[in-house]
Amino acid sequence: xxxxxxxxxxxxxxxxxxxxxxxxxxxxxxxxxxxxxxxxxxxxxxxxxxxxxxxxxxxxxxxxxxxxxxxxxxxxxxxxxxxxxxxxxxxxxxxxxxxxxxxxxxxxxxxxxxxxxxxxxxxxxxxxxxxxxxxxxxxxxxxxxxxxxxxxxxxxxxxxxxxxxxxxxxxxxxxxxxxxxxxxxxxxxxxxxxxxxxxxxxxxxxxxxxxxxxxxxxxxxxxxxxxxxxxxxxxxxxxxxxxxxxxxxxxxxxxxxxxxxxxxxxxxxxxxxxxxxxxxxxxxxxxxxxxxxxxxxxxxxxxxxxxxxxxxxxxxxxxxxxxxxxxxxxx
Amino acid sequence: xxxxxxxxxxxxxxxxxxxxxxxxxxxxxxxxxxxxxxxxxxxxxxxxxxxxxxxxxxxxxxxxxxxxxxxxxxxxxxxxxxxxxxxxxxxxxxxxxxxxxxxxxxxxxxxxxxxxxxxxxxxxxxxxxxxxxxxxxxxxxxxxxxxxxxxxxxxxxxxxxxxxxxxxxxxxxxxxxxxxxxxxxxxxxxxxxxxxxxxxxxxxxxxxxxxxxxxxxxxxxxxxxxxxxxxxxxxxxxxxxxxxxxxxxxxxxxxxxxxxxxxxxxxxxxxxxxxxxxxxxxxxxxxxxxxxxxxxxxxxxxxxxxxxxxxxxxxxxxxxxxxxxxxxxxxxx
Numbered sequence: 001x002x003x004x005x006x007x008x009x010x011x012x013x014x015x016x017x018x019x020x021x022x023x024x025x026x027x028x029x030x031x032x033x034x035x036x037x038x039x040x041x042x043x044x045x046x047x048x049x050x051x052x053x054x055x056x057x058x059x060x061x062x063x064x065x066x067x068x069x070x071x072x073x074x075x076x077x078x079x080x081x082x083x084x085x086x087x088x089x090x091x092x093x094x095x096x097x098x099x100x101x102x103x104x105x106x107x108x109x110x111x112x113x114x115x116x117x118x119x120x121x122x123x124x125x126x127x128x129x130x131x132x133x134x135x136x137x138x139x140x141x142x143x144x145x146x147x148x149x150x151x152x153x154x155x156x157x158x159x160x161x162x163x164x165x166x167x168x169x170x171x172x173x174x175x176x177x178x179x180x181x182x183x184x185x186x187x188x189x190x191x192x193x194x195x196x197x198x199x200x201x202x203x204x205x206x207x208x209x210x211x212x213x214x215x216x217x218x219x220x221x222x223x224x225x226x227x228x229x230x231x232x233x234x235x236x237x238x239x240x241x242x243x244x245x246x247x248x249x250x251x252x253x254x255x256x257x258x259x260x261x262x263x264x265x266x267x268x269x270x271x272x273x274x275x276x277x278x279x280x281x282x283x284x285x286x287x288x289x290x291x292x293x294x295x296x297x298x299x300x301x302x303x304x305x306x307x308x309x310x311x312x313x314x315x316x317x318x319x320x321x322x323x324x325x326x327x328x329x330x331x
Numbered sequence: 332x333x334x335x336x337x338x339x340x341x342x343x344x345x346x347x348x349x350x351x352x353x354x355x356x357x358x359x360x361x362x363x364x365x366x367x368x369x370x371x372x373x374x375x376x377x378x379x380x381x382x383x384x385x386x387x388x389x390x391x392x393x394x395x396x397x398x399x400x401x402x403x404x405x406x407x408x409x410x411x412x413x414x415x416x417x418x419x420x421x422x423x424x425x426x427x428x429x430x431x432x433x434x435x436x437x438x439x440x441x442x443x444x445x446x447x448x449x450x451x452x453x454x455x456x457x458x459x460x461x462x463x464x465x466x467x468x469x470x471x472x473x474x475x476x477x478x479x480x481x482x483x484x485x486x487x488x489x490x491x492x493x494x495x496x497x498x499x500x501x502x503x504x505x506x507x508x509x510x511x512x513x514x515x516x517x518x519x520x521x522x523x524x525x526x527x528x529x530x531x532x533x534x535x536x537x538x539x540x541x542x543x544x545x546x547x548x549x550x551x552x553x554x555x556x557x558x559x560x561x562x563x564x565x566x567x568x569x570x571x572x573x574x575x576x577x578x579x580x581x582x583x584x585x586x587x588x589x590x591x592x593x594x595x596x597x598x599x600x601x602x603x604x605x606x607x608x609x610x611x612x613x614x615x616x617x618x619x620x621x622x623x624x625x626x627x628x629x630x631x632x633x634x635x636x637x638x639x640x641x642x643x644x645x646x647x648x649x650x651x652x653x654x655x656x657x658x659x660x661x662x663x664x
Contacts (some may be wrong), residue, residue: 073474114654123610125410125472126656129597133649142640202416251412251476264470302487309481320467 019261019273053173053282058257060278062226065219069198070266071124076227077249078135081233088148088241091156102232110224114217139243145265148241160236183271199266392516393575395624398602400568402620408612409471416482418576418592423486426495453573486588495586506581528617544585544612551596605655
């Protein structure tokens with residue numbers, strides 16, 4: 001009996017070595033924070049931390065889908081900037097219009113990505129690079145390169161300010177719904193399995209009769225839609241559409257996915273580990289802020305970039321070692 | 332990315348008589364350049380003025396230099412996202428060195444150090460990138476992402492985020508000097524391009540680099556030191572980026588770590604691709620990359636000179652990239 005459980009645990013770890021690192025580090029950092037700072041576990045910190053990171057989490061899970069097929073979506077940051085402007089313009093009509101509007105705008109650009117990649121057969125890296133530039137240009141054109149203030153009179157402001165059921169901001173609730181929905185799509189539907197199969201071997205998937213085209217279109221549309229949602233959060237969080245925001249977000253999202261143990265070659269991946277990866281990257285900032293607050297050290301925002309990079313480096317080295325020893329069967 | 336898949340798909344299937352297409356495709360860059368030039372001569376005011384030429388040469392130089400390095404990295408089947416950040420790093424270092432008390436006391440030595448040290452630092456970044464890619468088998472996008480994020484951070488930490496302005500005519504020669512009336516960096520681009528072209532065409536390293544990009548496994552089996560060659564490509568790319576960073580600073584007589592080389596990785600990749608570099612690797616058209624850089628610069632200039640807003644220029648750039656790759660794809664099929 002005991003032997004079986006031990007065996008199962010070992011097998012579980014062997015099957016999940018790629019995402020083991022992120023969970024260990026996340027728990028370690030949270031423990032560190034809880035022990036070191038008294039307000040770290042407070043409702044305010046948790047709520048504002050999640051609220052701020054909601055947009056990064058949503059983008060990262062969308063990116064995860066694209067990466068699982070072996071593709072990449074560099075356009076997400078610009079798409080978020082674009083849809084934040086769209087959301088700001090639609091805000092007078094209320095959330096019921098702005099939310100679908102922003103997501104639809106994101107989906108439209110995701111569809112364009114899918115067209116480039118699937119129909120024109122342009123490598124994803126280049127195709128999404130082009131839409132990245134295009135969406136950025138589009139955001140600047142429709143906004144006249146100005147931030148577009150949202151309408152404070154409509155119910156749009158509820159999104160970032162009012163708490164769902166009096167507990168958590170709506171952004172967090174929506175993020176959770178998106179994550180769970182995408183998790184179900186990936187783990188419980190044949191479409192999700194097809195996504196993974198494509199990353200494992202596209203030609204083989206085609207030969208097995210899987211609907212590769214549909215799945216590939218879907219992942220870019222999902223990623224676009226997620227970026228659209230992030231743009232909505234951006235507009236509500238800052239009270240304005242931000243055409244100049246979103247620079248480097250695609251790379252943060254890729255970093256989150258990679259930190260979560262997904263390989264850029266595709267064929268594997270986990271929504272939960274990606275969320276953990278995004279939380280981890282955000283947490284590094286959060287802890288640095290606390291450390292600054294204690295006055296022991298004084299690290300500027302610039303240091304945070306350096307530390308973020310160094311952190312990514314450590315995780316990558318750790319991952320490559322874990323992957324290697326897992327291959328040898330030493331874990 | 333799905334390198335392996337693509338390599339399989341892109342082996343030439345048949346050389347059917349699609350001659351017209353391939354002729355256009357093969358000379359797509361040159362045709363595009365001619366079209367842009369013709370358009371400018373007809374439409375843009377004062378286009379044939381020598382001043383226009385000088386402005387464009389001095390601006391295209393940095394893109395071209397980085398694009399040459401990027402071409403080598405892409406030829407190995409990799410990509411380098413860190414070029415802009417490395418430019419910022421070297422561009423931030425140089426003024427720090429030649430405005431230091433030591434350099435003020437020894438101007439010649441200070442000037443030499445302010446050029447050598449940033450480039451050495453850039454080369455070191457390249458070693459780091461290359462080591463991650465070849466020794467730890469990290470995917471190039473991820474490996475170079477580290478410096479993309481932290482390199483600019485280091486530059487900002489070094490300068491405290493301040494704009495450094497300076498007057499140092501000797502150093503500024505890098506960006507504003509003229510020989511026979513043409514900008515100094517134009518000559519620099521030509522020298523670099525010829526040297527790298529020579530290395531690629533006539534040295535063992537060059538052939539090995541192409542072999543690695545063509546088929547890494549086959550190259551390894553036939554005794555090519557794959558790891559060393561890959562590190563070499565990243566080191567050269569980083570070194571050239573470092574040089575480009577110095578030129579940007581010299582042009583402006585000011586160094587703003589937040590802005591130097593911003594989005595340069597996109598311009599460089601675009602230039603390489605427009606110049607005919609295959610993203611799957613195995614091909615390194617050095618002069619193609621220069622041509623690509625010139626096209627990108629001219630498109631920017633054309634739109635700007637005709638009063639088209641910057642943001643629309645972005646969309647145009649996006650269109651060019653898609654078109655260039657699409658034509659490339661069509662040629663292969």
